[in-house]
Amino acid sequence: MNKSVDIIELDGSPIVIINDIRFQSRRGIDWNKVEKYLKEYIGKYFEITETSEKIYIGSDFPDEFSHSNDTKRLKGANTTSAIGELIQIATEKAQYPDYNNKHGEKAKLGWYRYNTKFGIPVYDADGNLERYNIFSTRMLVRCDADGKLYLYDLVRTKKETSEPHEQ
Numbered sequence: 815m816n817k818s819v820d821i822i823e824l825d826g827s828p829i830v831i832i833n834d835i836r837f838q839s840r841r842g843i844d845w846n847k848v849e850k851y852l853k854e855y856i857g858k859y860f861e862i863t864e865t866s867e868k869i870y871i872g873s874d875f876p877d878e879f880s881h882s883n884d885t886k887r888l889k890g891a892n893t894t895s896a897i898g899e900l901i902q903i904a905t906e907k908a909q910y911p912d913y914n915n916k917h918g919e920k921a922k923l924g925w926y927r928y929n930t931k932f933g934i935p936v937y938d939a940d941g942n943l944e945r946y947n948i949f950s951t952r953m954l955v956r957c958d959a960d961g962k963l964y965l966y967d968l969v970r971t972k973k974e975t976s977e978p979h980e981q
């Protein structure tokens with residue numbers, strides 16, 4: 815997988831540590847470039863270690879991820895280099911209804927959510943690594959008519975309130 819990303823165990827839970835921060839400022843993020851980068855994933859799949867399920871990257875993921883309200887934050891942009899690893903460590907699969915039949919055609923066989931975690935480095939004024947901020951997020955996965963699981967979006971990304979991970 816990606817060399818700028820590590821998977822570590824912290825308090826018994828796997829966390830993806832993203833070492834290569836592509837986006838330093840919220841104002842400078844070109845979400846169309848983020849979408850273009852994510853299009854390189856289309857057609858690939860990654861396996862969840864816990865369940866051995868294959869999660870495919872479909873053609874709808876780059877647009878949904880890049881233009882959803884949940885993602886339009888700096889932390890969302892920086893997860894793009896770790897999509898495979900975030901899928902790999904996903905846990906706690908849960909089936910969810912299609913509220914108001916909003917996405918009925920996209921997920922003929924239902925929706926699933928998985929939990930996953932990642933860390934983003936925080937640097938001091940001199941550019942030295944100070945700590946990692948840890949975030950949890952939910953992977954929204956659709957089950958298409960072909961029976962395959964497709965990553966649709968990352969939602970409800972929240973900063974962990976416990977002590978940040980020290981290097």
